[in-house]
Amino acid sequence: MQRNKQVAMGRKKFNMDPKKGIQFLIENDLLKDTCEDIAQFLYKGEGLNKTAIGDYLGERDEFNIQVLHAFVELHEFTDLNLVQALRQFLWSFRLPGEAQKIDRMMEAFAQRYCQCNTGVFQSTDTCYVLSFAIIMLNTSLHNPNVKDKPTVERFIAMNRGINDGGDLPEELLRNLYESIKNEPFKIPEDDGNDLTHTFFNPDREGWLLKLGGGRVKTWKRRWFILTDNCLYYFEYTTDKEPRGIIPLENLSIREVEDSKKPNCFELYIPDNKDQVIKACKTEADGRVVEGNHTVYRISAPTPEEKDEWIKSIRAAISRDPFYEMLAARKKKVSSTKRH
8 A cells, every 4th residue: 555655656746747756766666776667667657647758758868868768669669660650659658849859759769660670761860750751741731720731742752862862662651641641640638848739839929120122121110920930010919910921931030230220130031042032911002912022121129039039930930849950860861872
């Protein structure tokens, strides 16, 4: 009885603070201080909050990383296709929202999958990149906020060249696509702070100055709202309709010096000097016209607000925290072939 009480107490403590919970269980001889024993405890997961499991496994501490690898070793992925393996893996804890943590977990997953299924992929990097492509596909197909649903052709095109510079079999990609289309991932319900929700927070709102795109360039004060990968601006906070909409897809953002205004930043199309940014605005007479900006220059009231806006917009542009990391990994995989 006493032991059961203490175990229940340890689980409660774990759900509130994973490190302290584990410490309590070890101190009371309910858990051995080995990564294998702790991994087993997390893998069974009885009475444990899956967000807390994810937080513990994602920690950068050397010991936690060993626990993560022992935890992944407990998963048996032999003869499962990648979607089946991901379903099992992503149900055993909740992915945290932090890029570095996700990176470590998916790295460990890819290694384990390749170990259980030799010869399916040229490298663990390929498996890692494709796993992310599947998770993103799951979000795109099943999140109501994503209007533009990717087709199987687009999914195949997206994953060209990721198998050490070569292409994966089309049939494999079609099967993975169909599997996700027919049944979304079951993600442990919790606090909404995981990667499937990170994309869609209304991020920021506030007054900023925007430089007009007409022949005479004037600064106008506008109320900006950043949500769903778009920057909307209004003349007044009470306006029902925005004066302009700037979709952030394929744009970049940078700080700029401006002799007339402090705290400036700019939205622009990378690698393209004179291309007009896809955007629309409402004229005074109510007509909706295409914007004519090749860059949008914006000034924030304070240096702090400028930094916050840049950070929020950058996060909205890359749509997910590990976008850059994934791009780097993709580059690595597709360049292997060429060397």
